[in-house]
Amino acid sequence: MKKFLKYLLYIVVGIFALIGILVVGRLWYLYSHGYDIQIVSREDQLAERAELLKQSSFSPDTVQYHFTVVQDSARAQEIREYFKLDTLYSPDVTTWEKAVAISKFVATNIPHGEPDSVPDHSNAIDLWKYTREVNPSFNCRMHAILNYELLQAAGLTARYVTCFPKDENDQDCHVVNEVWLPELGKWAFIDSDMDGHYCTDQNGTPLNLLEMREKYAAGEQMLMYPEFKEATANNNYYYRYMAKNTYWFACWETLHFFQEDDLAAKVQNLEPQRLILIVPEGFEQFAYSDREDVTTTDASRFWASPQ
Numbered sequence: 001m002k003k004f005l006k007y008l009l010y011i012v013v014g015i016f017a018l019i020g021i022l023v024v025g026r027l028w029y030l031y032s033h034g035y036d037i038q039i040v041s042r043e044d045q046l047a048e049r050a051e052l053l054k055q056s057s058f059s060p061d062t063v064q065y066h067f068t069v070v071q072d073s074a075r076a077q078e079i080r081e082y083f084k085l086d087t088l089y090s091p092d093v094t095t096w097e098k099a100v101a102i103s104k105f106v107a108t109n110i111p112h113g114e115p116d117s118v119p120d121h122s123n124a125i126d127l128w129k130y131t132r133e134v135n136p137s138f139n140c141r142m143h144a145i146l147n148y149e150l151l152q153a154a155g156l157t158a159r160y161v162t163c164f165p166k167d168e169n170d171q172d173c174h175v176v177n178e179v180w181l182p183e184l185g186k187w188a189f190i191d192s193d194m195d196g197h198y199c200t201d202q203n204g205t206p207l208n209l210l211e212m213r214e215k216y217a218a219g220e221q222m223l224m225y226p227e228f229k230e231a232t233a234n235n236n237y238y239y240r241y242m243a244k245n246t247y248w249f250a251c252w253e254t255l256h257f258f259q260e261d262d263l264a265a266k267v268q269n270l271e272p273q274r275l276i277l278i279v280p281e282g283f284e285q286f287a288y289s290d291r292e293d294v295t296t297t298d299a300s301r302f303w304a305s306p307q
Contacts, residue, residue, distance in 0.1 A: 046243055068255070075257045076155070104192075105150075107143075107192040114139055117134060117135065123261045124146045124153070139193075144161075145259065146192075159251055160176065161176060163176060173245060176209070187208040189207060189208050199222050207222065222239075252275060274293050280297065
């Protein structure tokens, strides 16, 4: 009997140890794939983040900057041919359908990850080679840069935006893309990282980051499309994640190919660029760079038609 109880004890301890290992393993998986791990209920977490957005707002100002997207037809053609972009969509699709097709291509081929090594060059072709030859995954910033260059090469006007939380002790920001939709006269948010997402209102109209922020603050329903497939309700992880990272934003004042590729920028004699930081009125953003960047509270200009 004692021997039986002894074996039973070993079995029970082994089961609990296995459960512990599985829990720790799951948490590590979530952390390594870019998920913020907080032991808070989904509803409370979303409500808390939405309240922070509700208590803050943007306001008009007269800060001077000039948002510009620089075209380079030769580089665009090189990228189109390298990636065979024309095979990803029909020639008669809308701007939005083209953006989704390109972003889905990136999301499908490159998972999220935080590799040990950093790519030597941050441009679409070299980033792609890095995932084929060195490491199959990389973080949100590399995703957004690669996706931005593909969108630009396909003839779309695009940008990538860094999305920040309010808490300066929270080091987890996120970088996504926005694409200009001439058919709708507005920017639209799209993300090729973390399996891919975009967001619409209840009628299926794509939303930009400002519109998402406003809907979070107002408690209005939005639809998320994980993996660019069917819409989901507002209780999934990514929905709550973006509620945290839509407090303030940063984007380059001038965007071009090789934007953050230092070596290529030097070869092309590109001038150092400023960042446009858009923050809620009265909020002092935490230190971001040593450059003379631009800080504004004017959302209407930040999400205005591009030049």
